[in-house]
Amino acid sequence: MACNKLIIGAILSLFCAYYAYAQVQQQQQQQGQTYQMDQICLGCICEAASGCNTTVGCVGDVCGPFRITWGYWADAGKPTVGNQPATSNTAYSDCANDALCAGRTVQGYMNRFAQDCNGDGRITCDDIARVHYLGGYGCSTGQLEKKYEAGYYNCRQAFPNAAP
Numbered sequence: 001m002a003c004n005k006l007i008i009g010a011i012l013s014l015f016c017a018y019y020a021y022a023q024v025q026q027q028q029q030q031q032g033q034t035y036q037m038d039q040i041c042l043g044c045i046c047e048a049a050s051g052c053n054t055t056v057g058c059v060g061d062v063c064g065p066f067r068i069t070w071g072y073w074a075d076a077g078k079p080t081v082g083n084q085p086a087t088s089n090t091a092y093s094d095c096a097n098d099a100l101c102a103g104r105t106v107q108g109y110m111n112r113f114a115q116d117c118n119g120d121g122r123i124t125c126d127d128i129a130r131v132h133y134l135g136g137y138g139c140s141t142g143q144l145e146k147k148y149e150a151g152y153y154n155c156r157q158a159f160p161n162a163a164p
């Protein structure tokens with residue numbers, strides 16, 4: 001009898017340990033460390049931000065087809081074109097104006113800030129589009145600009161079989 005209780009206790013504590021582990025995993029997933037950016041999601045964010053115009057250059061405090069700010073680029077880990085050092089004066093603008101480097105910047109930003117903005121229990125491209133526009137700390141409550149929002153949803157509709 002005592003033995004049975006011990007076994008049950010052991011099973012219960014194993015179960016509890018597993019449950020705690022699963023909770024942490026789920027939290028991490030909701031905080032987004034595991035969002036895998038796909039090309040369609042990236043492309044639709046590019047469409048929304050600028051019509052994916054790779055020649056827009058820098059306007060005000062944003063550069064390139066994804067309209068990336070210096071702060072966003074820095075938070076993304078300061079990726080650079082080729083072997084350019086991140087300390088170079090043009091590292092940020094060169095990267096943000098380069099479609100590939102800018103895409104890596106978005107991925108880097110999302111590695112850090114992807115999250116379940118709309119509270120539907122998973123991280124999808126809809127959340128990523130919100131984080132891209134509203135940043136890592138206001139994507140749940142912030143409002144998207146109409147043009148950005150429409151550009152994003154029009155693009156997504158063109159790819160009904162895309163990964164969520």
Ligand SMILES: *[C@@H]1O[C@H](CO)[C@@H](O)[C@H](O)[C@H]1NC(C)=O
Nearest residue numbers: 050051052053054055056057
């Ligand atoms: C891209 O942006 C540039 C600079 O604003 C503009 O001159 C050009 O017409 C745009 N290209 C397209 C395809 O919209």
